[in-house]
Amino acid sequence: MAVGTVLTTTPATSAKTPRPSRGRGGMTKKRSIDWLLLALVIVGALAVIAPFYLVLVNSFKSPIDYATSGPLALPESLDFSGIVKFWERVNFPEKVWNSIFISGVVAVLAVLISMLNAFAIGIGRVKGRSWIVLLFLLANLLPQEALLYPLYYMFKEVGLYDNVWSVIIVFTVIQAAFGTYLLSSVYGTFPKEILEAASLDGAGRWQILWRVVFPISRPTLSVLLIFFFIWTWNEFLIPLTFLASNANQTVPVAISVLQGDRLMDVTTTSASALLGIIPTLIFFLIFQRTLTRGITSGAVK
Template sequence: MTQIFQRAWVGKGLILLLMALTLLPFLSLFTAALAPGGTYPSGIAWPEAPQWNNFVRAFEVADIGRMMVSSLIIVLGVVPLAVVIASMAGFALAKLVPTGRKWLYLVFVLGLTLPFESIITPLYYEIRALGLLNTRFAIILPLLGLYMPFSVYWMRAHFINVPQDLSEAAQLDGAGYWREFWYVQIPLARSSIMSLSILLFLWTWNQFLLPIVLVQDPAKRTMAGALGAFQGQWGTDVPLLSAGSLIIMAPTIIIFLIFQRQFVAALLQGAVKG
């Protein structure tokens, strides 16, 4: 009994330690954002006169309202379409592709091994040839392709664990593959779709490299990409830069906190079935 009690306390202690290590950078960023403008905060120290107006100033200087609208447009152009395509492809690979043609699935798995940075140069020239440079499509279209291997892999992992009896029952009732997909499989995949949507939202919202390389106008970038221009202009003002970074991170943190149960449920579902 004593050993069980000790293990419980050791486990709780490790969790608290990991939480502290995770929150430490955010705490440092928060205290730096409250420091007087033009100063260089060192370490984690609560300022004597917190400058809360740094957040208002950062919002106005970086024109974060317009950046947020641009990020939402890009997210709405990427996430719904990626989820729909990945769901259909995952269902097809799990239920419709014959056993002898599983190499099709390996094509998507190989896509997971592709280093993102290695294709940025040819991607730039391809986008330029299409005449899409400095447009939001220069971000949306590549992200759809880059997210597809993981998204298909994620959805296939769900559909392949759905009992085959459900498919046979739907077919006996006269449902074709299309009706089975929309009316039987998709309702069962709600948690997987929700968690995939959260991941794609976070990755798209925090996308930095593509907007910097392919879009020159900060108003057409994601918020994280716009931070690059903000950093170049106001990089010497550490409190202002810290405040802007926290504002940009806030939506992703809020989204994750709201939907964390669905996200964890999907992970646990895969672990139990895996």
């Protein structure tokens, strides 16, 4: 008699690793830090937005509306008399063109000189390059007030006083000093393999600069170009000193000169500040994507 054996299989229970329990205290601490950072960001945003709000609101008020409602209230009706008064009083299109011309020429020349200097120092490996970079750093630390008297007499002697090119020369040197200091450290870490490969292909120094170094460092140069333009646009002391005539003045100088005018009121002053902000805001919005790409280009290899 054969005895049949029946094999029964029982499903194996899969062993599950228990998940580590998260402590509530850590989550509460993390949430508290997040709320604190959010509150600080909101306070900072309000501190930045408040002056723009005051300028925008008071630019479209009449003097009577400002006197009755105060600086924080919205205008009862839009009044463009302050904008028209400032526009006609200072010949605003002329001042905008002066600022655009000076800032644009300074930005282009400063970036070009910075790239050439940094190429010689960072890639060319000139002797004593550490001391040269230190010299450029010290040049950035000099206050503008220390440069006024010697530059004033120098431009008087060469006939460039009350000429836009005097301001262009000064700011080109100042901005190029900072650009050289920044780009020298960037070009100092440039991959040697790329330079050696270009040399083996028969490329000279100029070809290496314009066909290898310049395309790779273009995002950084774009950021410098935008910063140099905005920094030069906002400069006040040197243009005020060297541009005496009304036809050569820039936008910041034109706004400040009218502060003591007896015909000026708060609404016209706010309108002048608003008109002075609009060109730089438009420039920033146009080149915002270029600025973002240039800043984040070094984060991803």
